[in-house]
Amino acid sequence: MAESKRTSLNDNMSLAELASVRGDASEPGDLAFIERPLPGKTGNAVFGSDVIAEALRAVGVPYVALNPGASYRGLHDSLVNHLGNEAPTILLCLHEEHAVAIAHGYAKVTGKAMAAALHSNVGLFHGTMAIFNAWCDRMPVLVIGATGPVDPAKRRPWIDWIHTAKDQGAVVRHYTKWDDQPPTAEAARESIYRAAWIAQTTPMAPVYINLDAGMQEGRLEESPPPLDAARYCPPALSAPAPSPLAQAADLLRSARNPMILAGRVSRCPKAWDERVELAERLQARVATDLKIGASFPTDHKLHVGAPGVFPGGEVLGALREADVILSLDWVDLGGTLRAAFPGAMPVGKVIQVSMDHTIHNGWSMDHQAQPAADIYLAADPDTAVPLLIEAVGIAGRAPAARTATAAAVAAPDPGGPLAVEHLAFGLRQALGRRPVSLLHLPLSWNGAWWPFNHPLDFLGSDGGGGIGGGPGISVGAALALRESGRLPIAICGDGDFLMGATALWTATHYRIPLLFVIANNRSFYNDEVHQERVARMRDRCVENKWIGQRIADPDVDIVKLARAQGAVGLGPVISQMDMLPAFENAIRAVEAGAVAVVDVRVEPGYTPAMSASVTRSQS
Numbered sequence: 001m002a003e004s005k006r007t008s009l010n011d012n013m014s015l016a017e018l019a020s021v022r023g024d025a026s027e028p029g030d031l032a033f034i035e036r037p038l039p040g041k042t043g044n045a046v047f048g049s050d051v052i053a054e055a056l057r058a059v060g061v062p063y064v065a066l067n068p069g070a071s072y073r074g075l076h077d078s079l080v081n082h083l084g085n086e087a088p089t090i091l092l093c094l095h096e097e098h099a100v101a102i103a104h105g106y107a108k109v110t111g112k113a114m115a116a117a118l119h120s121n122v123g124l125f126h127g128t129m130a131i132f133n134a135w136c137d138r139m140p141v142l143v144i145g146a147t148g149p150v151d152p153a154k155r156r157p158w159i160d161w162i163h164t165a166k167d168q169g170a171v172v173r174h175y176t177k178w179d180d181q182p183p184t185a186e187a188a189r190e191s192i193y194r195a196a197w198i199a200q201t202t203p204m205a206p207v208y209i210n211l212d213a214g215m216q217e218g219r220l221e222e223s224p225p226p227l228d229a230a231r232y233c234p235p236a237l238s239a240p241a242p243s244p245l246a247q248a249a250d251l252l253r254s255a256r257n258p259m260i261l262a263g264r265v266s267r268c269p270k271a272w273d274e275r276v277e278l279a280e281r282l283q284a285r286v287a288t289d290l291k292i293g294a295s296f297p298t299d300h301k302l303h304v305g306a307p308g309v310f311p312g313g314e315v316l317g318a319l320r321e322a323d324v325i326l327s328l329d330w331v332d333l334g335g336t337l338r339a340a341f342p343g344a345m346p347v348g349k350v351i352q353v354s355m356d357h358t359i360h361n362g363w364s365m366d367h368q369a370q371p372a373a374d375i376y377l378a379a380d381p382d383t384a385v386p387l388l389i390e391a392v393g394i395a396g397r398a399p400a401a402r403t404a405t406a407a408a409v410a411a412p413d414p415g416g417p418l419a420v421e422h423l424a425f426g427l428r429q430a431l432g433r434r435p436v437s438l439l440h441l442p443l444s445w446n447g448a449w450w451p452f453n454h455p456l457d458f459l460g461s462d463g464g465g466g467i468g469g470g471p472g473i474s475v476g477a478a479l480a481l482r483e484s485g486r487l488p489i490a491i492c493g494d495g496d497f498l499m500g501a502t503a504l505w506t507a508t509h510y511r512i513p514l515l516f517v518i519a520n521n522r523s524f525y526n527d528e529v530h531q532e533r534v535a536r537m538r539d540r541c542v543e544n545k546w547i548g549q550r551i552a553d554p555d556v557d558i559v560k561l562a563r564a565q566g567a568v569g570l571g572p573v574i575s576q577m578d579m580l581p582a583f584e585n586a587i588r589a590v591e592a593g594a595v596a597v598v599d600v601r602v603e604p605g606y607t608p609a610m611s612a613s614v615t616r617s618q619s
């Protein structure tokens, strides 16, 4: 292994020293320079796993995030000694959940699948929640698994038997788009081509390929004939059929008060501009969603309310006034319409643009409530929007007016309590005009605090509501943003951060700059809100809501957790006064190539809309 240039950070290290230590962090290109193997023999594929490694390269997988395991020691060797740990490059993770979450975060930025390799059944078990998160978020991940040897004669006593399972794919079949257990190396190559193709075709989702350890380690009699991956993975675009497209255009053209729900769309700036153009031509109001990445400028005059995890009153009001509702794959169209029209059908006509129906299954309810849809455009929104612009044919375009005022945030009050709102204000102030990407936000966030003006300004949430995904997803997103010129920022709840904290190490080890800000209310506060609700419903003691919820006595030393993994740890910040210098130092450290974590001790609290939605109370 190449000697690491980096020494460990300590409390006394100045930022200048830090920058020199981290000088290699900004080295361009891939990360292969960090764990560079000694050169060995090169040549044709000799073992089954050599063919598999070549297939991963052929479909363009840039990284394999993994926690190692003997079930795929064959593939591990092929990645290192046959391909030289380049294209793909291994990213070592301290937990399989992080490996999948990192691939998930990478996909949130790029729309492309990287691989996560999970050891036999046990590694797969660890990875399941992150696979579910990526599934619900409709993000592609190539999950590589292993089992066996399937041939009992090749199994070592005990350990190979407990780590061999029949139909291992059954563990994740209900929340992957496709899975396979190819019997030969040649079949495995085809399987990887198919997996990459399926995963990256809308609706995107994780796929799982389980590789027999015996097949990986088997010596080949001859290399399989070449197979050009490009010819087996054609882009499969989903465009709307002409007739429903024309009907949708007719409805939109004659609408007096149209509304667009801008849902699951890509990070493509051109597609962003086209959505803005469609809204401006129609003079349609637009709502966006904090569950998914930024989909429309939130300070545009046509944007309604603030983006939220649950639609707020302004959005529901606008839906009630709309005569035509155009959903661009809105995550929960059925639930949103039910909230706007309780016990009744929507008044306006509904046009749904989505391919999501093609992966709904009988196990998971993540397909959400069945929405009313008068016209269904079975299409990818990015493909449908320019066709809708053309078909609607409304000439001219209103100027791209923005609301005059920036998003509202609380004025600083140095002596006052520190709420998440002040955290947002302080961070924006410290950042100034730097281009940033928010990779993750805590449950206590209010979408009004931070405007989004580019598809990479915000990447959305974890998808499946699986807490602990935030840190890993953020590391993967920061990895993808390394060359973007954007400062990557993850704001995590303390509960979320503590569950996924060791994902940090992968970022420090591979020199992936990233700023974590922890909205630390020392509680799994979401569930305090639930216990309060139950106590009120049952007329019991509300004051006991903290029991089994508060993460205090002792307070977890988040700063030390960060430093222990080679990150810069700052805080705990306990007053508004201390916040700005801590953020400024952290930003400088990240700009010098570091991972920085700022522990901000905030008062517990959610927005009224969030509290009401969490507990389904009307108040």
Ligand SMILES: Cc1ncc(C[n+]2csc(CCOP(=O)(O)OP(=O)(O)O)c2C)c(N)n1
Binding pocket: 129, 442, 443, 444, 465, 466, 467, 468, 492, 493, 494, 495, 496, 497, 521, 523, 524, 525, 526, 527
């Ligand atoms: C894996 C997992 N475990 C438990 C939960 C239930 N849960 C939902 S939110 C939450 C609290 C999260 O705490 P934190 O990140 O600190 O955010 P806070 O609610 O305090 O703002 C919990 C435990 C979950 N969604 N996922």
Ligand SMILES: [Mg+2]
Binding pocket: 493, 494, 495, 519, 520, 521, 522, 523, 524, 525
């Ligand atoms: Mg908390």
